[in-house]
């Protein structure tokens with residue numbers, strides 16, 4: 001399985017992203033931001049890389065602010 | 074003992090409030106939004122859930138628009154000082170608490186123009202009197218939803234519709250109503266809602282918030298405090314997004330854990346059912362007092378237009394004498410005096426001595442109301 005992570009400007013949006021994704025039955029998880037990336041609030045959303053487009057458009061619709069989507073190493 | 078000072082702060086609290094706070098201290102404890110570790114995420118989750126739960130209570134679509142503060146006073150200061158500029162005009166009522174009056178008097182010195190619309194001696198506001206004061210520079214109307222002195226509700230929905238028509242903002246001080254009377258940000262067309270956590274939301278002291286409606290541009294609103302938010306730390310400028318823009322510094326997370334439990338309690342009971350219980354009790358109390366010739370009651374007698382807070386006076390006794398007598402002899406704890414609202418007391422004709430205030434909660438029982446009526450009758454008997 002290839003994972004990716006979505007970064008957010010604040011923890012509020014990370015939590016909102018987790019909730020909205022889970023409500024849609026998507027498998028996601030809040031994890032600490034991987035070392036090679038940097039995001040200040042410290043937490044990001046781990047997703048299945050192949051679902052990134054679905055999740056991104058869902059979150060956009062739900063007014064979640066994002067700071068980038070990255071594949072996990 | 075009978076606790077009748079719920080308008081100052083509610084007591085007792087539902088047991089789950091204390092349990093949530095203990096659980097936070099024992100099992101979570103970390104700083105929310107500052108790190109990615111397990112406990113920090115759990116702490117952030119508490120704040121997030123509290124925003125979501127409050128959104129249900131007040132019918133808010135976007136929970137990021139709820140900013141946590143220490144209390145209603147901080148929320149009101151943030152809204153007024155954050156949005157008003159010299160040259161702006163603002164309208165308020167004569168029944169406001171000092172948490173509205175004092176920041177407004179301060180802003181007046183800084184060039185904001187203020188109109189104070191008189192209420193009736195029962196504390197009623199005619200929204201047409203507000204309308205008459207609207208002028209080209211009017212920016213905002215601020216009203217309490219119910220007075221902490223008279224218990225009389227103000228017509229915020231009516232004023233909200235009028236404010237929209239004139240492109241003004243409506244700030245509502247819901248310190249006395251949040252949790253005890255239905256509030257719907259959309260239906261009542263409220264732009265800014267200041268609430269406190271420790272009264273009818275049954276949370277601990279040191280919790281409250283400001284809901285910033287969609288018509289308010291948060292980027293143009295100046296924070297009361299600038300500082301660390303855990304977000305955008307690479308920049309020395311304050312973030313421009315909600316809720317972080319107005320939440321600098323480590324929050325009262327343990328308090329918010331308690332507030333979350335309090336709001337869940339309110340939603341479980343249902344605001345309508347809490348209201349029905351409290352209305353029934355205050356009606357009993359008013360009935361018990363109204364035929365006693367030595368007692369003057371204040372506020373409206375219409376149950377649908379009031380909350381469960383009652384001000385009264387007894388002939389030839391000062392409010393503080395009454396309060397100490399009912400405490401010493403009958404164990405009733407209440408609040409005499411001016412209740413931080415001198416303008417309200419001027420409006421109802423009780424300045425400077427004030428009134429005796431009995432304020433109830435969802436935990437007040439029929440028996441307590443009955444005993445307090447008997448206590449006051451007994452007191453009058455002794456004085457005769």
Ligand SMILES: Cc1ncc(COP(=O)(O)O)c(C=O)c1O
Nearest residue numbers: 144145146170172217221248269
């Ligand atoms: C009408 C009203 N506004 C504002 C406040 C201030 O609330 P807090 O003390 O929680 O800031 C109170 C209560 O004290 C109140 O009754």
